[in-house]
Amino acid sequence: MAYSIINCLQAAQDGVDIICLSITPNRRPSGIATFFNPIDMALLSAVKAGIFVVQAAGNTGPSPMSMSSFSPWIFTVGATSHDRVYSNSLCLGNNVTIPGVGLAPGTYENTMFKLIHARHALNKNTTVTDDMYIGECQDASKFSQDLVQGNLLICSYSVRFVLGLSTIQQALETAMNLSAVGVVFSMDLFVTAFQLNPVPMKMPGIIIPSANDSKILLQYYNSSLQIDGDSNKIVKFGAVASIGGGLEANYNNEAPKVVYYSARGPDPEDSLPHEADIMKPNLVAPGNFIWAAWSSVATDSVEFLGENFAMMSGTSMAAPHVAGLAALIKQQFPNFSPAAIGSALSTTASLYDNNGRPIMAQRSYPSIDQNLSPATPFDMGSGFVNATAALNPGLLFDSSYDDYMSFLCGINGSTPTVLNYTGQNCWTYNSTLYGPDLNLPSITIARLNQSRVVQRIIQNIAGNETYNVGWSAPYGTSMKVSPNYFSLASGERLVLSVIFNVTNNSSAASYGRIGLYGNQGHVVNIPVAVIFKIL
Incomplete structure (x- = not known):
């Protein structure tokens, strides 16, 4: 923690404008409130020095209250998908196609190859009892080349791969040494669901990340075996398959979607209501399957050892997108405070995907596209970052x-x-x-009792403009914004008053939105989240 504080102080002394923090606590710090922890306090000092601070939301979603970055002076970024996807597939001889991952070439077009499981390809000197992890294909000397060569080798992907005890690269070495055509990694049924990054492979290969899909593969494989009734030995391997290949990008996806692992905002029933009064995340940005430069000697991930680029996923990949855009905003508006930069990013965010539909949020894994619902402000904050609009926000909320x-x-x-x-x-x-009461470009009220008036101060940083105000009230409330029509000269400020009245009691969060529509084309988006309680 002291290291983080020293770095923030050094950053201020070096005169930096932006700090990007692609780390977040894996649990809430103990104490009077989660704002009071060494990292957040160090970052407050950075903000005092005029530095805009971006932090990854964390990969602990999709459950509510999974966020660990609450402080209003930190700009918290969640992760979304984008429309570029590298998908791979395994086509089985029974005409079933199984999706998978792997930056790998495919097998020969229109050619099926025999499947053989590692456990069935052992040499005469090796048995399964000799090595309980033999199915992970880590040692070529334990297999029969006569059985493997020219075929697709099935290897088991267990939790040992997650821990780094076994590696995909070593399994590929095994397959190449045995002259296999390619490798198919089936997911161990005991591996907890998680997202795999597409791993570069130098030969045809695919990882089946779904335990259910792996089960379908193994059922087909086992049902195709011919076993001698007397000796109980396999006399024929009947299952065949081909690997489609995953080196070409597919751009047909609906995007963005808030990915399932992106941490979600505070639960309104939080025991610390001040935290629920701060909307988090502030924004979402591309974080899934992001290409980035990679040190070839880096040992963080053995799967990318020797590679110059890697494709990774996480809110840590989303935060730098926003940090880079913040630097462009600072370049265009050198006098902007950290809060002003955050306002420009937030108020211009997009609420719709590339098909013009509301942005959706994934709610589970692995059936990510079977469990979607419209993203709320606690999923995506103000919305999806809009690089062009953020450089021309029109109005600002400053703190x-x-x-x-x-x-x-x-x-x-x-x-x-x-x-x-x-x-x-x-x-x-x-x-x-x-x-x-903080002058944020959002409104969150964790305990709305009967009524409440919230005020926001806006400043026009564009030319003279006239705005119409529209709003949709959160369920269970009536809402009024005053004034609902105004004109502002360049540099002029105005106080907006938002009046809330409870009309229906509920224990769940409800969401609304305020839109300021300028006659010169500026649109200012203000998300609203309310929990109301009648005493």
């Missing part, structure tokens, strides 16, 4: 370091902790500034 300090001082019992981390006394700040 200062003092605002964040007032917010922290408003948490009961926080005074000693604030003093410990910042060296400043809370009595110098207005300590009645709560989450909904």
